[in-house]
Amino acid sequence: MTPAQALFMGLLQGATELFPVSSLGHAVLIPSLLHWSFKQSDPSFVPFLVLLHLGTACALLIIYRTQWVDIIKGFFTAAVRGRIDTPSERLAMLLMVGTIPAAILGVFLETRIKSLFASPYVAAGFLVVNGALMLTFEQLRRRTERRAALDSRPRIEQEEGFAEAERISFRAAALVGACQALAFLPGISRSGVTIGGGLMAGLRHQEAARFSFLLATPVILAAGVLEVPQLFARGVPVGEYIAAAILSGVAAYLSARFLLRYFRSGRLDPYGWYCMGAGLVSLGLLALNL
Amino acid sequence: MKSNQLAIGFVVLAVIFLVVAVLYALGALQLFASTTSGPHYKHAILFVVLAVASLIAANFTRAKTV
Numbered sequence: 001m002t003p004a005q006a007l008f009m010g011l012l013q014g015a016t017e018l019f020p021v022s023s024l025g026h027a028v029l030i031p032s033l034l035h036w037s038f039k040q041s042d043p044s045f046v047p048f049l050v051l052l053h054l055g056t057a058c059a060l061l062i063i064y065r066t067q068w069v070d071i072i073k074g075f076f077t078a079a080v081r082g083r084i085d086t087p088s089e090r091l092a093m094l095l096m097v098g099t100i101p102a103a104i105l106g107v108f109l110e111t112r113i114k115s116l117f118a119s120p121y122v123a124a125g126f127l128v129v130n131g132a133l134m135l136t137f138e139q140l141r142r143r144t145e146r147r148a149a150l151d152s153r154p155r156i157e158q159e160e161g162f163a164e165a166e167r168i169s170f171r172a173a174a175l176v177g178a179c180q181a182l183a184f185l186p187g188i189s190r191s192g193v194t195i196g197g198g199l200m201a202g203l204r205h206q207e208a209a210r211f212s213f214l215l216a217t218p219v220i221l222a223a224g225v226l227e228v229p230q231l232f233a234r235g236v237p238v239g240e241y242i243a244a245a246i247l248s249g250v251a252a253y254l255s256a257r258f259l260l261r262y263f264r265s266g267r268l269d270p271y272g273w274y275c276m277g278a279g280l281v282s283l284g285l286l287a288l289n290l
Numbered sequence: 291m292k293s294n295q296l297a298i299g300f301v302v303l304a305v306i307f308l309v310v311a312v313l314y315a316l317g318a319l320q321l322f323a324s325t326t327s328g329p330h331y332k333h334a335i336l337f338v339v340l341a342v343a344s345l346i347a348a349n350f351t352r353a354k355t356v
Contacts, residue, residue, distance in 0.1 A: 082349035100343060107336045108322045226332055 001038040001048075003240045005031075010244030013052040014059070014251025018213065018259055020192030020271045021278075022130055024049065025123040028186045029282050032120035051241055054224035055249030060217045063256050067214070071095065087166040091214070097170050098177030098215045103222070105181035113184040120286055126187025127279030133188075134272030137196035141267075144202075155265035162204040165211040172201035176211070180219060187279065190216055195268065205263040213256060293351060300348035304341040311337035 001009075009027060016023040027049055031038065038045070061068060067088075074088035075096065084090045145151045150158045168176075176197035183190030191212045198208025313319035315334035323330045 079346045079349065082352065082354065096343060096346075100340070103336055103339065107332050226335075 001036075003237070003243075005036055005038065006048075006237070006240045006244040007247055009048075010052055010055065010247035011251050013049065013244075014056055014248035014253075015255055017053065017056045017248070017252050018060075018191050018255045020130075020134055020189045020195055020268055021275055022123075022127060022183070022187050022189040022192070024183070025127045025130070025187035025189075025279075027052075028123040029120050029127070033282060033285055048241055048244075050224050050227040051245045052248040053220045054228065055245035055247070056252040057217050057220040057224060059249040059253035059256060060213050060220075062253065064210075064214060064217075067091075068217075071214070091166050094166070094168060094170065094173040094211075095214055095218065098173040098180075098211075099218050101174055101178035102180035102215075102219050105178065106184060106219070106223070109181065109184065121283065123186040124279045124282035124286060126185050127275050127282065128187075129279075130188050130192055131272045131275030131277075131279060133196060134192055134268040134275065137199050138268050138272065141199045159204045159206070159265065163202050163207065165198070165203060165207045165214070168198070168201050168203060168211065172197070176201060177215060180215065189271075189275075192268070192271065192275075195263075199268075205266065205268075206260060209259055209263045294353050297348040297352035300344045300351060304344035304348065307337045307341035307344060311335075311341065 009031075012026055012030060013023050016026045070088040071092045074086060074090075075092035078084050078089035078093055084093060142151065145158055145161075148161055150161045153161075176194050179193040179197045180190055182188045182193050191209070194212035194215055195205070195208045198211050199205065201208075203211060310319065311334045314323075314330045314337060317327065317329040319333075320326050320330070323333060
């Protein structure tokens, strides 16, 4: 991988990680479509992607720094006391419950899932599936809005009819967390499935995005801490990769700021249509070997 | 749901998770691992986390005296 390619991958990863369009799918597909010579099946490719994810995680930690301080304090207070008294404590426990299924599935399914990384066809196929999922989540949400007689109101008022992240049930948090494991498949978006899960659990779009971003942080950090040492052990150009990770973090920071603003009234539909289109075009280009 | 029996169940679960974590860390357990030899630290860390979560669950479910 050349320095320019590494920096491009960093920018791509950061820009696509938090958008519900699968950063991993893009990271697998675009180099193949551009006929870049580095091998995605190379053992250092996944740790490199994880290093880029660390850049994203740092961006999320910066954005939610005050919330994370409250969440960590809330976690220890509630764990020792054995009782939840504040919204921060509830959020901390919800994040723990949501993180455990993803951690279990990640550790036990990791090897099988990694074997899928080498195929851009798989990534393109799953990108289409991801698009269909986003559109389905929004269709189901519209049905809920109709049932609650919210469909004729302005979008901001529609959103006010739904809950904040702290109000999600523990069962729903576990289900949303388990959905994160789908994102180990290249083409399926972690933020997409968790935002969609949050919508199904009755959260506002912006709150579903916030819960998704908070939920992603421990998993991304843990994966990074476990995988990054492998990257350094292989004598790869660490400086270039760290520069790429910084670029990834900056792009992720800007993306998160945009998305949190967008989801005040925006929906998942544009991302769903984009994923379906990008996946189908990619499949066509790969089939024609263009 | 507050129940000392449930809390004891979670403590037992925590102990089992800790034992499994030690077995993975020592390389004595190879179940669902990517290689068939050597220690599996990722699996071990996961089971330590599960043990801690079980202890927290036990603390939440035990009947409080105050």
